[in-house]
Every structure is written in C-alpha cells, then in structure tokens.
Amino acid sequence: MSTRRFKAKFRIIFALIILILLIGTGSITAYLVRYSATSERVCQQCHPEILELWEQSNGHPSDQTSCYQCHSLEIALAPEGWNVFRHFRDTLVPPEYLADDDLTSRRCLECHENVLELDYTVKKRVIRFSHRYHREESLECVDCHRTAGHQYMTGGTNRPTVMECIECHIREFEGPPKNQKCLNCHDVMLAPGKSW
DSSP: OOHHHHHHHHHHHHHHHHHHHHHHHHHHHHHHHHHHHHOHHHHHHHOHHHHHHHHTOSSSOTTTOOHHHHSSOOOOSSOGGGOHHHHHHHHHSOGGGGOOHHHHHHHHHHHSGGGGGSOOOOOSSSOOOOHHHHHHTTOOHHHHHTTTTTOOSTTOOOSOOHHHHHHHHGGGGOSSOSSSOGGGTOSSOSSTTOOO
C-alpha cells in the first residue's frame, strides 16, 4: 500500500472518529442539559421546600404537572428556520434557567386561556374581577399568583392576600379609611388562613 493511500485512509478514519466523538459528546451534553431542565430532582437541589409543597398541591398536582411544564419553553419537534444549534440552545437552556416571570405567565395562559375573557362582576362582599384589566396593565400572572403552583398558603388557594392587593391598589385606600380592614367589607378572605 502506498503512503499516499495510507494517508488518505488515515484522514478519512480520523475524520470519522472526530465526527463520532463530536456527535457523541453533543448527544450526551444535550441529554444532560435536557435532564437538568426537566427533572424535578434537579430542581429539588436548590428548591427542596418548593418541591415538597408542589407534590402536596391540589391546584397543580404533581401527578398531572411538572416543574418543566410551567417553567420552560415548549420544545418544538422541528426548529424554526432550521437553525438546529440556536434551536437547542434556546430550547434547552433559555435565559434565567427557564423560570422568569414572563415565560411562566405565558405558560399559565396555555392552560388557563379563558381567564382573560371572564366577565367583570362587582359584588360588595366577595372580590371578583376580570383578569383582562390586569393584563392590559402589563402585569404577569405571577405578579398576583406567585404561589399558585406551589401552594405556600394554608388552605391551598391561588388567590393573593389582602396585603398583596394593597401593594398595587394603595392609591384606592388613600385618605381616611371607612373601615380599618378590607375584611370588614369582604366576607371571603383572599387567602384562607391569612389574616390582614
């Protein structure tokens, strides 16, 4: 066998070995990144108390939802524009490890899509309102419902506390109050177990 043929075969074999190593390394890396982004056990490393609350949740039960479903981008089967590298980078490792408020709120609206269409009703004793007005003010779902998926509160509610409402609605309470507590006018506390 001539030296030229040997070098040509060697280059082909060497290139194939490098290609196999790159594909293998890329596949393993993609698997580990995907596992890290979708496994509740990985989330538990930094958020053990959240995982425990979520597993006991009635509103978003652990047998029906996962951390990934609420805190990630949905992985499409084919990348938009067929830029595979950007697709997997943006899909598997989005900014802020997938849990930013805007992203989470968009995921809320995938399951609760009709919440913006609910009618506005005024009832003196129970607070009911249209979510549409809050969304028009550029509020995210998690601005009021930060605890909804994990149920920090006793009684398992997704409603904000009175104090959380007052943080934004303080201008409506300026001047001498007619009553010292919102609960004097509203029979139902916003969050069971939480007091003013």
